Amino acid sequence: MQGITITPKSGLSTVGVGRCRTNPQARRVALRGSFTPSLTTYKEVVYNFAEYQKDYTQIQSNINHIAFKKQIWNNHSEKKIIYYGLTKKQLELNETKLMLQRRFLNLSILYDKQTANMIPLRDLVISANHSPHRYYSEVQNRVNTLTGEAERKGLVPIFMTITLPSEYHPFKLVNKKLIINPKFDGTSPREAVKALTKRFARLRNDRALRNIGKDNRMYFRVNEPHQSGTPHTHILYYVPKESVKRVISAFRRLFPQKGNDIQNNLRNAVAYVMKYINKTLPKSKSDKLSKKDRYLNAWYSHHRVTRFSTSRTLAPLYLYRLLHHRYSLRALTKLRKDGRIRVFSPVDDLNKIAEIFEGEELIYMKNENYTLEKHRGIA
Numbered sequence: 063m064q065g066i067t068i069t070p071k072s073g074l075s076t077v078g079v080g081r082c083r084t085n086p087q088a089r090r091v092a093l094r095g096s097f098t099p100s101l102t103t104y105k106e107v108v109y110n111f112a113e114y115q116k117d118y119t120q121i122q123s124n125i126n127h128i129a130f131k132k133q134i135w136n137n138h139s140e141k142k143i144i145y146y147g148l149t150k151k152q153l154e155l156n157e158t159k160l161m162l163q164r165r166f167l168n169l170s171i172l173y174d175k176q177t178a179n180m181i182p183l184r185d186l187v188i189s190a191n192h193s194p195h196r197y198y199s200e201v202q203n204r205v206n207t208l209t210g211e212a213e214r215k216g217l218v219p220i221f222m223t224i225t226l227p228s229e230y231h232p233f234k235l236v237n238k239k240l241i242i243n244p245k246f247d248g249t250s251p252r253e254a255v256k257a258l259t260k261r262f263a264r265l266r267n268d269r270a271l272r273n274i275g276k277d278n279r280m281y282f283r284v285n286e287p288h289q290s291g292t293p294h295t296h297i298l299y300y301v302p303k304e305s306v307k308r309v310i311s312a313f314r315r316l317f318p319q320k321g322n323d324i325q326n327n328l329r330n331a332v333a334y335v336m337k338y339i340n341k342t343l344p345k346s347k348s349d350k351l352s353k354k355d356r357y358l359n360a361w362y363s364h365h366r367v368t369r370f371s372t373s374r375t376l377a378p379l380y381l382y383r384l385l386h387h388r389y390s391l392r393a394l395t396k397l398r399k400d401g402r403i404r405v406f407s408p409v410d411d412l413n414k415i416a417e418i419f420e421g422e423e424l425i426y427m428k429n430e431n432y433t434l435e436k437h438r439g440i441a
Contacts, residue, residue, distance in 0.1 A: 221331065
């Protein structure tokens with residue numbers, strides 16, 4: 063048998079035939095040095111991975127932008143776009159998806175194992191697509207409650223419109239016709255809404271608004287599409303009277319005048335904002351929608367865009383929907399601000415609500431007797 067020679071770098075040596083003299087400690091040090099990275103190296107690996115992840119996300123975003131730009135421009139050149147950047151096929155796919163969701167709601171029930179009561183799931187859902195009248199009533203309640211809070215505090219309404227620059231628009235409107243915009247960078251409407259949110263955050267984080275206490279600034283926000291399908295946002299903001307000039311000055315400093323607007327001379331602020339809310343909820347006005355309203359409804363669903371939102375002035379919706387039979391939205395908001403409402407969740411699932419207390423009184427407990435089942439007897 064011939065001996066195997068190991069290089070001095072490994073800290074091992076052999077002498078003779080078939081016999082290996084090894085220093086165990088030297089061997090461990092050699093292996094650790096060869097295969098196990100030091101702490102500094104580990105930090106570098108983590109840092110580099112974060113950088114690579116950031117680069118990958120950016121590359122993926124660029125690919126998505128290019129694909130969306132190519133798709134919407136091809137649809138335009140082939141005259142497939144009908145309204146709001148959507149084609150007839152996209153409308154049909156969206157309405158088919160909603161139809162399948164309605165079928166699931168119609169065929170699903172909550173069954174009480176103790177009383178044998180059956181509650182159709184469709185009667186419990188509050189949705190702009192599946193229960194528009196209930197959703198509209200809830201929105202109206204939120205608007206009235208928040209407006210009442212603002213009036214009690216003596217706050218003044220300011221109405222704002224924020225739009226996005228040219229690179230977010232796939233088309234330009236020329237002589238009432240949409241033509242391709244060469245500056246378009248391929249941002250989808252869903253991403254454009256996020257960009258609007260960031261722009262609005264710049265205003266909320268400005269000193270003009272940050273110097274106002276949280277209880278003395280509140281707003282409604284409505285997202286709406288242009289004819290091209292690019293969103294813009296309308297905001298009704300309530301602030302103290304003495305802060306109005308500073309807020310208007312901050313708005314004009316942060317946003318160029320073209321496409322952006324701010325007003326503070328509204329006679330009926332609630333009616334003004336409800337006009338825009340009504341435009342985004344055509345199904346709450348009529349069960350039979352016009353062709354344009356169908357595409358408007360599809361735009362929100364297809365791009366998963368939120369129609370209406372408010373500041374965190376009021377009690378959260380998840381809480382109100384559980385306790386609406388017991389408290390008004392205003393009363394629940396006051397109890398929550400006073401710290402009298404306590405919500406408890408299971409340790410293994412913090413997203414679920416197990417119990418709700420008002421002071422020491424148990425006012426809600428999750429009922430474990432109900433199960434979700436399919437029931438073919440409900441059409």
